[in-house]
Amino acid sequence: MSGEYFEEDENLGKAVDARLLRRLWAFVRPHARWLAFSTLALAVVSLLDLLPVHLLREAVDGPIARRLRGEIGEEEFRGALLSLVGVFGLALTGAFALRTSSPSRCPTTTATP
Numbered sequence: 001m002s003g004e005y006f007e008e009d010e011n012l013g014k015a016v017d018a019r020l021l022r023r024l025w026a027f028v029r030p031h032a033r034w035l036a037f038s039t040l041a042l043a044v045v046s047l048l049d050l051l052p053v054h055l056l057r058e059a060v061d062g063p064i065a066r067r068l069r070g071e072i073g074e075e076e077f078r079g080a081l082l083s084l085v086g087v088f089g090l091a092l093t094g095a096f097a098l099r100t101s102s103p104s105r106c107p108t109t110t111a112t113p
Contacts, residue, residue, distance in 0.1 A: 045098050051091040059084045
């Protein structure tokens with residue numbers, strides 16, 4: 001489009017600098033515990049999301065592959081597969097519980113008169 005006007009940003013410095021972060025920290029400091037807790041919870045939920053994929057890989061590369069190669073018997077295969085299915089179910093249940101937990105324990109701020 002030949003009629004449009006495009007202007008470059010004049011801010012050529014850092015997008016985030018130390019002075020800005022110090023000013024922002026004054027507002028974040030009262031909620032630092034909740035910030036740390038939520039960051040940790042995010043890491044835990046992210047790891048739980050990866051667990052089912054890892055367990056599926058272990059099932060395919062482990063007992064299923066050994067059974068197809070004829071290295072293990074039917075009983076050992078069933079036991080290994082059943083234990084992997086149980087752990088898989090627990091992982092999905094834990095991830096579901098974390099995602100649907102009630103936010104009633106989160107702090108709320110109220111305006112002071």
